[in-house]
Amino acid sequence: MAVADAGPEAGALGILAAGGRVPIMVAEAAARAGRPVFIVALRGLAVPEVARFSHIVVPIGTPGRVFGAFRGAGCREIVIVGSATRPRLRDVRFDFKALLLVTRYARAVLGGDDKLLTWLVRLFEAEGFTVRGAHEIAPELLAGEGPLGRCAPSPADAADIAIGIDYLATAGRFDIGQAVVVVNHRIVAIEAAEGTDLMLARVAELRASGRLRLSGRAGVLVKTPKPDQDRRVDLPAIGASTVAGALRAELRGIAVAAGETLVADAAETVAAADRAGLFVAGIPLGGVSS
Amino acid sequence: MAVADAGPEAGALGILAAGGRVPIMVAEAAARAGRPVFIVALRGLAVPEVARFSHIVVPIGTPGRVFGAFRGAGCREIVIVGSATRPRLRDVRFDFKALLLVTRYARAVLGGDDKLLTWLVRLFEAEGFTVRGAHEIAPELLAGEGPLGRCAPSPADAADIAIGIDYLATAGRFDIGQAVVVVNHRIVAIEAAEGTDLMLARVAELRASGRLRLSGRAGVLVKTPKPDQDRRVDLPAIGASTVAGALRAELRGIAVAAGETLVADAAETVAAADRAGLFVAGIPLGGVSS
Numbered sequence: 001m002a003v004a005d006a007g008p009e010a011g012a013l014g015i016l017a018a019g020g021r022v023p024i025m026v027a028e029a030a031a032r033a034g035r036p037v038f039i040v041a042l043r044g045l046a047v048p049e050v051a052r053f054s055h056i057v058v059p060i061g062t063p064g065r066v067f068g069a070f071r072g073a074g075c076r077e078i079v080i081v082g083s084a085t086r087p088r089l090r091d092v093r094f095d096f097k098a099l100l101l102v103t104r105y106a107r108a109v110l111g112g113d114d115k116l117l118t119w120l121v122r123l124f125e126a127e128g129f130t131v132r133g134a135h136e137i138a139p140e141l142l143a144g145e146g147p148l149g150r151c152a153p154s155p156a157d158a159a160d161i162a163i164g165i166d167y168l169a170t171a172g173r174f175d176i177g178q179a180v181v182v183v184n185h186r187i188v189a190i191e192a193a194e195g196t197d198l199m200l201a202r203v204a205e206l207r208a209s210g211r212l213r214l215s216g217r218a219g220v221l222v223k224t225p226k227p228d229q230d231r232r233v234d235l236p237a238i239g240a241s242t243v244a245g246a247l248r249a250e251l252r253g254i255a256v257a258a259g260e261t262l263v264a265d266a267a268e269t270v271a272a273a274d275r276a277g278l279f280v281a282g283i284p285l286g287g288v289s290s
Numbered sequence: 291m292a293v294a295d296a297g298p299e300a301g302a303l304g305i306l307a308a309g310g311r312v313p314i315m316v317a318e319a320a321a322r323a324g325r326p327v328f329i330v331a332l333r334g335l336a337v338p339e340v341a342r343f344s345h346i347v348v349p350i351g352t353p354g355r356v357f358g359a360f361r362g363a364g365c366r367e368i369v370i371v372g373s374a375t376r377p378r379l380r381d382v383r384f385d386f387k388a389l390l391l392v393t394r395y396a397r398a399v400l401g402g403d404d405k406l407l408t409w410l411v412r413l414f415e416a417e418g419f420t421v422r423g424a425h426e427i428a429p430e431l432l433a434g435e436g437p438l439g440r441c442a443p444s445p446a447d448a449a450d451i452a453i454g455i456d457y458l459a460t461a462g463r464f465d466i467g468q469a470v471v472v473v474n475h476r477i478v479a480i481e482a483a484e485g486t487d488l489m490l491a492r493v494a495e496l497r498a499s500g501r502l503r504l505s506g507r508a509g510v511l512v513k514t515p516k517p518d519q520d521r522r523v524d525l526p527a528i529g530a531s532t533v534a535g536a537l538r539a540e541l542r543g544i545a546v547a548a549g550e551t552l553v554a555d556a557a558e559t560v561a562a563a564d565r566a567g568l569f570v571a572g573i574p575l576g577g578v579s580s
Contacts, residue, residue, distance in 0.1 A: 163464070166464075167461065167464050170460060170461060170463075170464075171457065171460060171461050173460075174453070174456075174457050174460070174477055175476065175477075176476075176477045176480065180482075186465065186466075186483075187464055187465075187466045187482050187483075188482050188483035189482050189483065189484070190466065190480040190481075190482045191480075192470075192471075192477050192478050192479050192480045193476070193477075193478035193479065193496055193501065193502050194479070194492060194496055194501070195501075198492075202484060202488075202492070206483055206484060211483065211484070211485075212483050
């Protein structure tokens with residue numbers, strides 16, 4: 001057995017948990033496979049459900065405590081996972097390790113740089129940890145190919161999806177959000193710093209105010225990974241809030257990159273989409289093999 | 291003298307006026323040059339100030355009345371100008387000519403297609419009118435090169451501007467809004483259907499909510515024409531509301547394409563920026579000569 005193998009012999013799995021349900025699902029998957037789990041939950045981001053597992057809660061900005069806690073729990077393999085809205089200042093503390101690191105990497109840390117996650121991976125690796133992707137521990141979290149539920153995109157939806165994918169691939173070299181809403185061949189909203197949920201809320205507002213005049217369900221949310229994203233830490237994720245947001249924006253469906261998108265609470269998420277007549281479809285982009 | 295010459299001998303200048311102050315400034319420029327002006331003002335869009343000139347107000351959707359009015363006033367040359375927020379339904383009527391045209395051009399008219407303006411130009415030309423750009427009548431409306439006021443971009447601002455221009459050129463083949471906000475090398479907001487003012491409001495909100503944490507003035511609004519825009523009808527415009535929006539978003543300045551951007555009420559707009567310590571700069575993109 002290679003040392004990097006992910007079986008129980010690799011020791012407890014460490015999970016650095018940011019927001020949302022995905023960290024919980026990774027923990028559950030590891031537990032189901034009989035592997036002990038230790039969670040370091042980021043204050044102000046992680047959901048309370050982390051309490052179901054061995055865990056500590058630490059403020060953002062305390063890498064000294066994070067590394068120490070994982071070492072103390074015997075974790076050599078770490079998954080860094082969860083939604084990454086920027087934290088509120090009151091949830092941030094800096095330990096001594098952080099101050100050392102910040103002086104060395106000031107630009108990556110303070111510059112609002114989205115390559116922060118890539119930098120975080122290198123940091124863990126420099127400390128001797130192995131960073132694994134959430135989907136390596138819980139492959140069932142990945143969106144499959146084709147419709148995930150009962151509803152499927154129409155040919156017109158497929159044309160809108162193709163425009164969204166084309167745009168996102170074109171704009172991908174800029175380090176921005178990777179989601180758009182396309183309606184009738186037209187890109188009506190592009191995500192940058194606001195995140196997918198706020199972008200969907202904007203589409204709902206544009207429709208409500210009459211600035212975007214469409215009758216009934218129209219348009220598609222298209223969400224893909226950045227071309228140069230580190231798949232271990234930065235796979236896009238959808239879940240119940242995405243379906244709810246798409247519904248409020250009166251879209252016809254959601255298209256994601258098959259095999260490269262995490263679906264939180266997939267059964268419930270897809271069931272909610274089914275009830276609403278919304279499609280959720282995995283589009284093969286070939287990114288994983290490239 | 292060629293028939294297409296724009297002197298007084300070309301007859302009254304027709305102005306199809308949408309929103310904002312720019313149509314007024316075109317009318318003033320023509321009047322200053324001694325040329326009679328006749329304005330067809332679009333209800334719900336045009337500002338009340340059109341009343342200073344010979345004019346009629348018509349609902350959107352009445353091309354039969356528009357063509358008839360311009361012909362009745364002896365106009366052969368038309369400027370189509372003004373801000374183009376999508377109209378409220380109650381301001382729209384369809385005359386018989388519109389119904390004829392709509393059946394012929396349903397997709398361009400109903401599809402929310404931003405190429406609508408290009409189509410509008412062709413429509414006027416098919417009716418025997420010559421369409422002129424606002425900047426041909428009032429070249430003083432165009433942003434010059436370099437800082438327009440007292441404040442100038444710093445080298446760091448110039449780097450952000452370059453990122454914005456690079457992005458907009460890259461994404462330009464998609465028929466979307468042509469403005470972004472760049473802060474510290476990062477694109478934080480991209481305009482699509484919402485328009486520049488709402489995009490700036492979003493940046494202000496992201497900062498207020500702490501989702502975008504920056505201290506003090508930071509970032510630049512970059513606004514350029516689409517690569518394939520018809521310069522006669524679709525030059526981007528900035529004005530007092532752009533400066534006010536950039537201020538609320540606590541930006542450091544505004545960068546536009548020199549020679550390809552209309553500045554409404556330039557003296558007042560630049561003075562407001564000066565008072566606020568905001569730069570407004572014309573960047574040479576070479577688009578006019580290409």
